[in-house]
Amino acid sequence: xxxRLSTWLLLAPAGVWxxxxxxxxxxxxxxxxxxxxxxxxxxxxxxxFAQYANLPARGTAFLNxxxxxxxxxxxxxxxxxxxxxxxxxxxxPKWRTLLLILVIVPFWTSILIRSYAWIFxxxxxxxxxxxxxxxxxxVRLINTPFAVLxxxxxxxxxxxxxxxxxxxxxxDKRLLEASADLGAPPLRSFLQVTLPLSLPxxxxxxMLVFILLMGEFLIxxxxxxxxxxxxxxxxxxxxxxxxxxxFGAAVAVTLVVIMLVxxxxxxxxxxxxxxxxxxxxxx
Amino acid sequence: MRLYAAAVFAFxxxxxxxxxxxxxxxxxxxxxxxxxxxxxxxKALSNPFVMEALWTSFIVALxxxxxxxxxxxxxxxxxxxxxxxVRMVADALIYVAVMVPGIVIGIATLIALVTLFGWINPFLAxxxxxxxxxxxxxGYGSLIAAHALFSMSLVIIILRARLAGxDRSLMEASADLYAPPFATFRQVTLPLIFPxxxAGFLLSFTFSFDDFIIAFFVAGSETTLPIYVFSSxxxxxxxxxxxxxxxxxIVSLLLLVTAQVILRRGPKKEGGDAA
Numbered sequence: 001x002x003x004r005l006s007t008w009l010l011l012a013p014a015g016v017w018x019x020x021x022x023x024x025x026x027x028x029x030x031x032x033x034x035x036x037x038x039x040x041x042x043x044x045x046x047x048x049f050a051q052y053a054n055l056p057a058r059g060t061a062f063l064n065x066x067x068x069x070x071x072x073x074x075x076x077x078x079x080x081x082x083x084x085x086x087x088x089x090x091x092x093p094k095w096r097t098l099l100l101i102l103v104i105v106p107f108w109t110s111i112l113i114r115s116y117a118w119i120f121x122x123x124x125x126x127x128x129x130x131x132x133x134x135x136x137x138x139v140r141l142i143n144t145p146f147a148v149l150x151x152x153x154x155x156x157x158x159x160x161x162x163x164x165x166x167x168x169x170x171x172d173k174r175l176l177e178a179s180a181d182l183g184a185p186p187l188r189s190f191l192q193v194t195l196p197l198s199l200p201x202x203x204x205x206x207m208l209v210f211i212l213l214m215g216e217f218l219i220x221x222x223x224x225x226x227x228x229x230x231x232x233x234x235x236x237x238x239x240x241x242x243x244x245x246x247f248g249a250a251v252a253v254t255l256v257v258i259m260l261v262x263x264x265x266x267x268x269x270x271x272x273x274x275x276x277x278x279x280x281x282x283x
Numbered sequence: 284m285r286l287y288a289a290a291v292f293a294f295x296x297x298x299x300x301x302x303x304x305x306x307x308x309x310x311x312x313x314x315x316x317x318x319x320x321x322x323x324x325x326k327a328l329s330n331p332f333v334m335e336a337l338w339t340s341f342i343v344a345l346x347x348x349x350x351x352x353x354x355x356x357x358x359x360x361x362x363x364x365x366x367x368x369v370r371m372v373a374d375a376l377i378y379v380a381v382m383v384p385g386i387v388i389g390i391a392t393l394i395a396l397v398t399l400f401g402w403i404n405p406f407l408a409x410x411x412x413x414x415x416x417x418x419x420x421x422g423y424g425s426l427i428a429a430h431a432l433f434s435m436s437l438v439i440i441i442l443r444a445r446l447a448g449x450d451r452s453l454m455e456a457s458a459d460l461y462a463p464p465f466a467t468f469r470q471v472t473l474p475l476i477f478p479x480x481x482a483g484f485l486l487s488f489t490f491s492f493d494d495f496i497i498a499f500f501v502a503g504s505e506t507t508l509p510i511y512v513f514s515s516x517x518x519x520x521x522x523x524x525x526x527x528x529x530x531x532x533i534v535s536l537l538l539l540v541t542a543q544v545i546l547r548r549g550p551k552k553e554g555g556d557a558a
Contacts, residue, residue, distance in 0.1 A: 018432065104543070106296070
């Protein structure tokens with residue numbers, strides 16, 4: 001009995017914190033999404049689906065997000081896989097940890113400053129000036145979908161590399177020897193052994209990047225210049241500029257629902273692949 | 284293969300290098316390098332707005348990291364070896380706290396706290412009719428509380444991996460030798476998990492110090508350094524921002540490398556590759 005009491009006492013502060021700062025606020029969002037906008041901005045209690053019916057008003061933001069988030073995820077995957085493969089299979093084990101740390105560290109530094117770096121590089125005085133100097137004519141890079149995609153890949157690459165690296169590193173190397181001994185050329189070994197066995201890592205990476213991209217605000221705000229905007233940008237506008245809390249809450253709930261569907265799909269996929277449940281947290 | 288890896292590392296680090304190089308630009312125009320100078324560091328450090336934002340960020344990061352480390356460690360110890368419904372709820376909450384995008388957390392916290400304060404403040408006014416009643420509003424408190432939520436989840440995840448890899452028999456031996464529970468904790472458990480707590484603290488501090496999106500919603504009238512930088516960028520790119528950015532990057536790089544080194548040393552833990 002004493003042990004149980006001490007367990008509850010240890011759990012209490014964190015429990016209260018999660019209840020007040022996570023569960024309660026999320027409930028508020030759900031309740032507000034069925035409300036109405038006050039004339040001066042803010043919220044009036046109500047029970048109406050009007051806000052949800054109004055979602056197409058922000059259709060462009062949803063469309064942009066649902067197009068650029070999968071595209072950004074795919075690009076990150078294409079760039080991350082060879083790097084993860086190199087780190088797990090080909091790099092000198094002496095340096096492996098250091099190289100891995102070098103991949104992870106940028107993810108934890110300020111995404112604000114790192115996106116700002118691309119404003120600098122893609123802006124008129126940066127890369128476009130170099131391209132013009134080389135004689136390829138004038139190009140505009142900043143405030144285009146290209147700039148936003150570059151920022152996305154740059155920002156989320158580490159998050160994609162890590163789970164793929166983990167699944168490749170865990171792979172039983174004897175399988176590859178067996179495949180080679182049985183006369184399979186390297187490419188065939190890769191396609192029939194390595195690739196399928198690394199799919200759980202690929203799925204985890206894609207899910208993490210996609211989910212975080214769905215809620216992205218900074219990268220489109222900084223590199224899209226108001227022309228390429230995501231759901232996140234619509235949310236900032238709705239809450240901080242037009243103060244339409246009820247509609248903003250409905251947009252936020254929809255965003256979370258899309259994410260929940262993605263996560264469920266991922267869980268289902270992982271169970272079908274029989275993959276171990278990785279607790280791949282990006283730290 | 285090697286070349287490809289080198290190219291990706293260049294892609295990851297060149298933009299950071301560009302910022303750092305241009306922060307030493309002597310000229311006033313951000314993107315034309317006209318000579319070496321540290322004048323922008325001086326300008327940034329003597330700008331009262333920058334210093335105030337830096338101070339706010341520092342206090343918020345410190346407080347939220349301390350709260351997260353203490354409460355997170357307590358929770359991780361309580362959850363150790365626990366199964367059943369409480370564990371399931373705890374796991375789900377931690378998962379939600381980490382996976383729900385910062386922007387949704389920010390919005391949810393904003394509307395919940397503003398509404399709650401709207402309910403509480405009239406009562407506070409009743410308690411002190413002299414007009415001296417304290418009014419709750421968004422600011423340091425909401426910033427610290429919101430950052431501590433995410434950081435607490437981080438600390439719990441890191442420590443859970445540590446505790447799972449720990450030899451339980453050490454604690455049982457200590458109990459068999461009649462050490463009271465607190466002595467066991469202080470002399471056996473704490474030294475074993477201390478690196479994890481320290482790494483969690485450093486990651487929490489870095490997260491809070493660098494966070495823009497949650498702070499953007501819950502800061503009220505306060506300005507953290509990322510909020511200051513964001514609004515300055517809106518007004519145009521200047522060498523001063525490069526200098527601030529370089530300093531922020533150096534601080535977080537130092538903290539992060541320390542955290543990574545601590546995490547990767549010491550007892551090998553299960554699923555530790557993830558951390």
